[in-house]
Amino acid sequence: MTIKIYGYIRSPYVMAVGLTVYEKDQDFELLMMDMKSPEYRSNFNPFGMVPSYQDEDTTLFESKAIMRYVATKFADQGTPLLGSTIVEQALCNQWLEVHSHNLVSPLVETAMALIQNPPQPDVLKPALEKLNSVLDIYDARLSASKYLAGDSYTLADVTHTPFFHILNAITVDETQKCITSRPHLHAWIQDISSRPAWKKLIANPEIKDYNFRQGVKK
Template identity: 40%
Template sequence: MVIKVYGSMFSFATLRVLLCLAEKDIDFELITVDLASEEHKKPHMLALNPFGQIPAFEDGYLKLFESRAIARYILLAYAGKGTDLINPDPKKAALEAVWMEAEAHKFEPAVLTLAWELCMKRFLFGQKGDEDIVNAEEEKLESVLDLYEARLSESKYLSGDGYSLADLTHAPMIKFLMGTEMKRVFNARPHVSAWVADMFARPACVKVFGVVAY
């Protein structure tokens, strides 16, 4: 049975799942959910994700939601395929887990409002972002990226010398922000800029992001 992903190319969480599938070279069917009409809140979607969010995921009889959990499932269930993005070494795996937590609890909160103001308002509703909000949130992003710059001055990737899920989870939001004025914030930090360029050059990113308008 073909894996089904219910989501949207305008959803950062959906893109996180699609990147994992691309890294593993796994075929899937993307079933587009109309965010503008709030299809994700309709009964047929709530049956797949009771929180009324995307993505939702089906692999045979297994149904999952929450993109980071789905990503880990893909990498573990299809360990013999494609790129290995979870390190079996306990110490290296712990570093991956640390930076995945940083992405979820430090990086995403710093960029989520920016992504909404600069990307989603324009994509979904044709509206311009609030400049005061953007300026305030930019300061938060600067602070977080200073810490990332320090980390990436020590190693090529967040958890060490190898690309991992810890890096991949960041890619969707960065992709959208790099199409806005926030690009200069990333480019102002040479190690962060090199990290982003390296990620975006990966075949999986080229494949998935090649159909993303930003």
């Protein structure tokens, strides 16, 4: 069976889907179409965004829906990703929601403010303050459990991995400190970033050779 992912691999949402596929010991073909074209919108994603997913059974968009589908479809292969108890499953879903509704906005605003040339301190300051308060909540959670949903690595951890990779790749003092000043968050990022499936994904030259700091003046 061929899994096709439409998108560019350095998008954190595309990376999260690719990582899910690799954690399930599957492979994928990465394809790109003009995402604003009528053909892409009518066949893949009416909102003209990436990623989209296609296999012999279905076509889907929205990264978290794709990830849940892949994790369920290949439940018996690779790493179990849905949580090993009903509580872990619920907590996995809870942290997937937290990612969407609490983390992404301040993290992306911080990253965007930093990569502007020249950097924009008046945008950066409030974004960083918001990000820091959200990261305190992550650090507290990760002081109580190894992974976001509990003892098991789940889709909640998968979806965060590329976002922290990008924040880390910007490597200015502010973003490094956001992570290193929080011991539980820091240990968790090191753990989830050392997984073979993630290493395999970021060996892709389009991620490995991409400069996420483009435009940053240190």
